[in-house]
Amino acid sequence: MAPDPCYEVGMSTLTEANVEARTQAVLEAVGSEGADVDFRSALWDAGLAFVQYPQGKGGLGLAPGLQSVVERTIRAAGRSFHPLGVNVIGIGMGLPTVLTYGSDDHHAKHLKRIFTGEDIWCQMFSEPTHGSDVAGLMSRAVRDGDEWIVNGQKVWTSGAHVSRYGMLLVRTDPDVPKHKGLSYFILDMESPGVEIRPLYQITGDAEFNEVFFTDVRIPHENLLGAVGEGWRVATTTLMNERVALGGSTLPRGAGNIAFLVDLWEKRRTDLAPAAAALMRDRVTRLWVEAEVGRLTTMRARAAAASGNPGPEGSTGKLASAELNQRIWNTGMDLMGADATMHEPGYSLVREEGSGGRADYTLSKQFLRSQANTIEGGTSDIMRNILGERVLGLPGDVRVDKNVPWREIPS
Ligand SMILES: Cc1cc2nc3c(=O)[nH]c(=O)nc-3n(C[C@H](O)[C@H](O)[C@H](O)COP(=O)(O)OP(=O)(O)OC[C@H]3O[C@@H](n4cnc5c(N)ncnc54)[C@H](O)[C@@H]3O)c2cc1C
Numbered sequence: 001m002a003p004d005p006c007y008e009v010g011m012s013t014l015t016e017a018n019v020e021a022r023t024q025a026v027l028e029a030v031g032s033e034g035a036d037v038d039f040r041s042a043l044w045d046a047g048l049a050f051v052q053y054p055q056g057k058g059g060l061g062l063a064p065g066l067q068s069v070v071e072r073t074i075r076a077a078g079r080s081f082h083p084l085g086v087n088v089i090g091i092g093m094g095l096p097t098v099l100t101y102g103s104d105d106h107h108a109k110h111l112k113r114i115f116t117g118e119d120i121w122c123q124m125f126s127e128p129t130h131g132s133d134v135a136g137l138m139s140r141a142v143r144d145g146d147e148w149i150v151n152g153q154k155v156w157t158s159g160a161h162v163s164r165y166g167m168l169l170v171r172t173d174p175d176v177p178k179h180k181g182l183s184y185f186i187l188d189m190e191s192p193g194v195e196i197r198p199l200y201q202i203t204g205d206a207e208f209n210e211v212f213f214t215d216v217r218i219p220h221e222n223l224l225g226a227v228g229e230g231w232r233v234a235t236t237t238l239m240n241e242r243v244a245l246g247g248s249t250l251p252r253g254a255g256n257i258a259f260l261v262d263l264w265e266k267r268r269t270d271l272a273p274a275a276a277a278l279m280r281d282r283v284t285r286l287w288v289e290a291e292v293g294r295l296t297t298m299r300a301r302a303a304a305a306s307g308n309p310g311p312e313g314s315t316g317k318l319a320s321a322e323l324n325q326r327i328w329n330t331g332m333d334l335m336g337a338d339a340t341m342h343e344p345g346y347s348l349v350r351e352e353g354s355g356g357r358a359d360y361t362l363s364k365q366f367l368r369s370q371a372n373t374i375e376g377g378t379s380d381i382m383r384n385i386l387g388e389r390v391l392g393l394p395g396d397v398r399v400d401k402n403v404p405w406r407e408i409p410s
Pocket residue numbers: 122123124125126127128129130131132133155156157158159208371374375376377378379380381384396
């Protein structure tokens with residue numbers, strides 16, 4: 001895939017050793033006690049947020065594979081750091097979308113604050129009647145001079161309650177086929193007419209929300225891409241979402257699989273010998289699958305050209321969502337009858353912030369993982385994308401593709 005022009009600026013020839021030394025310099029300047037926001041700010045200024053980004057915009061115009069040098073160096077210094085952690089949707093999806101389609105003013109206003117987590121962002125695509133078929137959505141924006149007036153409703157909006165800005169996809173022309181009548185705006189979530197209501201999940205938490213718009217006014221300058229080009233912009237967001245959700249860069253054996261191995265160590269003596277042998281096989285198989293996923297992500301990263309990911313990004317999303325569910329299912333099986341009760345520490349309180357759910361207990365992880373094969377596009381949709389756009393298999397039946405949106409029966 002040809003790189004996006006915005007990523008081609010300032011290609012330089014820094015080596016791995018240069019990148020490591022640059023990262024060390026940031027670590028020393030901020031100090032081990034330095035606040036996370038200061039550390040992220042310094043990484044951004046040094047071009048180490050995402051080394052493949054242009055110089056002056058969080059990067060150095062390097063090959064994306066060199067980002068692993070930054071992360072390795074930070075980890076070796078003992079500093080806890082997850083590149084997306086403070087603002088998963090903003091950093092994983094908003095940042096590349098604004099970088100690709102935003103003006104210089106958008107870049108100056110938003111990019112760094114997204115990366116530092118000073119401005120949390122959310123994604124407002126899904127609607128009550130349009131999730132997988134998001135291109136058919138119904139929320140409308142009508143132009144009024146230098147502003148657009150938005151009415152409608154979004155649903156499942158993760159983190160809307162803590163977000164300063166939202167990526168908003170709305171219909172601006174109902175008289176053309178569904179993919180062609182959409183536009184994409186940056187919405188200030190504090191605008192009058194935006195109402196956010198929590199939606200509670202099976203976990204007891206409420207990560208996501210319903211968001212209602214009543215005559216919400218958005219300045220025209222908040223448009224990303226041209227009027228009617230919203231589907232193209234949204235595709236960039238979605239492709240990045242799949243990579244953000246699907247690609248782990250943790251060290252070998254870390255993350256969810258570490259939790260499972262630890263649990264296995266604690267529980268195995270409680271099992272009968274035959275059950276223990278079967279369970280050992282299951283845990284081992286999952287460890288191997290986790291490692292294969294990790295190495296595949298690393299290989300894909302090293303080989304990736306600069307620019308936005310393509311449909312192949314759905315591979316990691318599909319595989320990791322299903323692996324996650326198998327890991328937590330196995331954890332519950334290891335707990336036996338104890339799995340029927342919530343453990344001490346299980347919180348039914350709504351999480352603050354937009355990430356960092358490291359304190360989740362096993363049963364909460366198990367319940368939360370049911371969403372993995374739905375959020376960011378269901379596994380069925382991932383298989384469709386991979387089948388059609390990567391393997392070149394015949395396409396899904398799309399009877400409404402060329403019909404004006406207004407004429408599609410709802
Ligand atoms: C935890 C979580 C967080 C979320 N956060 C956000 C967010 O921040 N912002 C946002 O905009 N959305 C968010 N979503 C919504 C998510 O993107 C949608 O739920 C998802 O795209 C599926 O849409 P749907 O729920 O309307 O299901 P539907 O589209 O109605 O699908 C129902 C079933 O039909 C299947 N199906 C549908 N179409 C096809 C097809 N063409 N081929 C084969 N099978 C098909 C699906 O796989 C599914 O099994 C979130 C969802 C979850 C669970």
